[in-house]
Amino acid sequence: MGKPSLASAQSVVGLLAGITSIGGALYSAVEYARPSRIGDVVAIVQSADGDTRPPGVMVEVLTLENALVTTLTPTKDGRAQGAVAEGQYVLRASAPRFEAETRTIEVQRGNRAEVRFALAPRAPATLASSASRHSAGAVEKSVSATQRFFHRLGL
Numbered sequence: 521m522g523k524p525s526l527a528s529a530q531s532v533v534g535l536l537a538g539i540t541s542i543g544g545a546l547y548s549a550v551e552y553a554r555p556s557r558i559g560d561v562v563a564i565v566q567s568a569d570g571d572t573r574p575p576g577v578m579v580e581v582l583t584l585e586n587a588l589v590t591t592l593t594p595t596k597d598g599r600a601q602g603a604v605a606e607g608q609y610v611l612r613a614s615a616p617r618f619e620a621e622t623r624t625i626e627v628q629r630g631n632r633a634e635v636r637f638a639l640a641p642r643a644p645a646t647l648a649s650s651a652s653r654h655s656a657g658a659v660e661k662s663v664s665a666t667q668r669f670f671h672r673l674g675l
Contacts, residue, residue, distance in 0.1 A: 559627035561635075563592060563600045565613045568640040573598035574615035577639075582610040584624075613637040 563579045566572065579592040579600045589609065592600035606629040614620035618639040625633045 557606050557629050558603050559606050559629050560632040561592070561602050561604055561609070561611070561625065561627060562632055563594070563611055563613060563635050563637060565594050565598045565600065565615075565637045565639065567618070568638045570638065574618050574639050577613065577615040579637075580612045580614075582612060584608055584610060586610070611635055611637075613639060615639055617642055 561581060565574070565577045565579065567574050573594060573596065577594050577598070577600075579594065581589040581592065581602065581604060583589060589604060590602055592602045594600040604627055606627050608624065608626050610622055610624050612620055612622045619642055621637050621639060623635045623637070625635055627633045
């Protein structure tokens with residue numbers, strides 16, 4: 521038995537490199553042939569006047585049963601993007617001091633579903649009634665807590 525030669529070592533390395541190369545090509549072909557079940561959702565949110573993106577915008581992707589799938593935050597130009605599994609979804613765009621809007625979409629694998637929202641400012645009466653309901657609830661809780669405190673003191 522003789523020493524292994526350089527030629528036989530080169531043959532082994534070449535054979536391993538060829539097998540690895542063929543394996544990588546087969547893996548890539550299988551991944552390419554198998555379709556993805558993912559699609560893209562793109563939401564473009566602007567104010568109703570169309571000039572600006574309302575501050576604090578949030579886009580929620582919900583199932584038809586109202587379960588949250590993901591939340592998307594738009595960029596400065598009002599564009600929010602995310603990948604979701606194929607199916608039907610409800611998109612809800614909301615921002616403080618603006619009326620929320622919803623849209624139902626269908627996402628197909630490998631495709632993009634694009635939706636535009638134009639959020640309108642809430643009417644001043646809606647803002648005032650919302651604020652007064654909130655402050656009335658806070659006052660009611662404070663009065664109730666104060667009454668319990670004095671009742672425990674026996675007053």
